[in-house]
Amino acid sequence: MNRRDFIKAGGSAFTIASVSTLFGAATPSKKMRLCVVGCARTKDHGNGFVVDPTGARGRGFQVMSRFAELKNCEITVLCDVDVTALDDAASVVTKMTGRTPAKVKDFREAVRRDDVDAVLVATPDHSHCYIGIEAMKAGKALYLEKPIGIAAGEAETLAEVQRKTGRVFQLGTQRRSSHATKQAINFIRSGQIGKPRWAKAWCLSDRPAIRNVKPVAVPAWMGADGWDLWQCCAPRRAYRSNIVHYNWRFFKGYGTGDLPNNGLHFVDIARWALDAEWPERVYAGGGKLFYEGEDFEWEDTHMLTVQFPDKKFLTWEGCSHSGAQPFMGKWTGTLVYCDDGLAFFGPRGESAIYDRKGKKVIKEWDAADTGDQEGDTRLSDPIRACDIWHVQRFTDCVLAGDLNTAQPIDSSLKSNLLTELGNVSLQTGDAVHVDSATGKLKDPKGPASKFWMPPYEPGWELKA
Incomplete structure (x- = not known):
């Protein structure tokens, strides 16, 4: 199927494939087991520097919640260096699904688990490719929040791994759905x-300024090992309180602006x-x-x-x-x-x-x-609906072994x-x-x- 044909067929094909799982008319015989890497809400740990201290804008938390609404997906593992975020996310998943996921701090352990079929990577930009590559090499499908890393060469490397492994891939550009x-x-x-x-x-x-601060001790909710894991493949720096959980987007080497x-x-x-x-x-x-x-x-x-x-x-x-x-x-x-x-x-x-x-x-x-x-109350909010359609398409493709996701690697x-x-x-x-x-x-x-x-x-x- 060429690109134009795919665009024309996408709406109807997606609807037919997904209507039963969206409405819950039939319980699928098989579920995709998902590991979420990066599940923190964007919250204030007392430093006063985060963009959204209400905790409503953590992208990993948002997408995790949409996956939790699907009938053919089970969130089996949560991974984050913020131990308070792990507890928070686990309580939400348990409340939404009735199942309690495992909590893991080290992404290398999380993506290699046997109870995982697919990995959602919603970490800071600099670690997208490293964790995504580790996941695909471990045989997992990959839902990757945008962008694909912090440089074009990283994206090429990840694409090479996807082609070698043949894993299902979808980028988190949900308006495609x-x-x-x-x-x-x-x-x-x-x-x-x-x-x-x-x-x-x-x-x-209209973003607020990010005030200058000096390096401080790594907070207890992260720990020294957590700061090392958070930095992942990036050159090591001293911890500063104005970087985590959101403002990293505007620091070169961690985010991309x-x-x-x-x-x-x-x-x-x-x-x-x-x-x-x-x-x-x-x-x-x-x-x-x-x-x-x-x-x-x-x-x-x-x-x-x-x-x-x-x-x-x-x-x-x-x-x-x-x-x-x-x-x-x-x-x-x-x-x-x-x-x-x-x-x-x-x-x-x-x-x-x-x-x-x-x-x-x-x-x-x-x-x-x-x-x-029409009639599915979960789709009444357009932003939420885009997310649900997008994660549903990915889930259906993973279960079918279909590489034709809403936003494949090419x-x-x-x-x-x-x-x-x-x-x-x-x-x-x-x-x-x-x-x-x-x-x-x-x-x-x-x-x-x-x-x-x-x-x-x-x-x-x-x-x-």
Whole structure:
């Protein structure tokens, strides 16, 4: 099945395969046994530096909870270096499912257990590839939160392992599973508004500053061994209280900033809508315009331009210091400019087709569109629905031995590369030129090559 056929078939095929498990009409004879690595809520351990002290935004905790709702999945193992997070997550899983998962601190032990078929990796970005590779080498399927590591070369290494092992893989770009998003993509493919030429994505987040702090002792809830495990393959640093659990995203060597973080979701939709593959040229500009002197290490303002073959372009604008909503009244989203109209993709999964002036609505799909699954109360919240559809697709594929997930490795690599090279361009100050047939750097010894792979702690290097 080619890419266009898959897009057209995706909605109906997914519905047929998953309706019984979503509604619970029939109890599956077999369940996927899941290990969750990185299950902490984003909570305040008393340092006052986390973005969301309510504990509502821990991505691993959110996705874990969605897996717990499935009829054909059993969460057998939880893994986190925060022992309080393990207790918290275990109590939630037990309450939701009636089953108590094992609690393991060391991911190397967790992913090798015999009672695990698949692993969800929702750890900080720098450890995504290392843990994901360990899981696939242990024979497990992999659901990986985006991005695929902190450098393009890491993603290639993980992809090589996936191809060698043949494990089922899916990236956590859950809007790929939105009914409304797929309907709008299909409308673009129909040619009714001409060819897509330019896709513009954006993400504006009003994030607080990260104050400078000095190294302190590792807290008891993590322990010295926990800090070592948390750093995983990254070069060792002293512990600071403003990094864990969330702000690591803005520290180089641990996170990747907002482009491969929130930006990847809508850069991925933009590339999907353009029907584009590997790029020819990636350029980015920006800098620390608002958080100069703070521990916020990545650029807080970022503009990305990507050129593909056939005169297709993709742009992304990001600012971590503003919650303004200048485009379509949304803080994040994607606009696709076609010959005879526009397509809009919103943050909650909503989508619409407009005329060339952006005035008349030709077609629109509500974020709450549940396709053939109307009536399932779990799908009433669009954000939750996207997650449920996405994890259900992965689970069904694992049980069927089907590699055709909602976001398999080849598609994941192409979208991930755009964001990783956007960061590279920021650091070199130059455009990055890419072989559009292979996705490789045109100059393998040029300035961009220095950022193709990150430095590793000795003995923790990635190995395919």
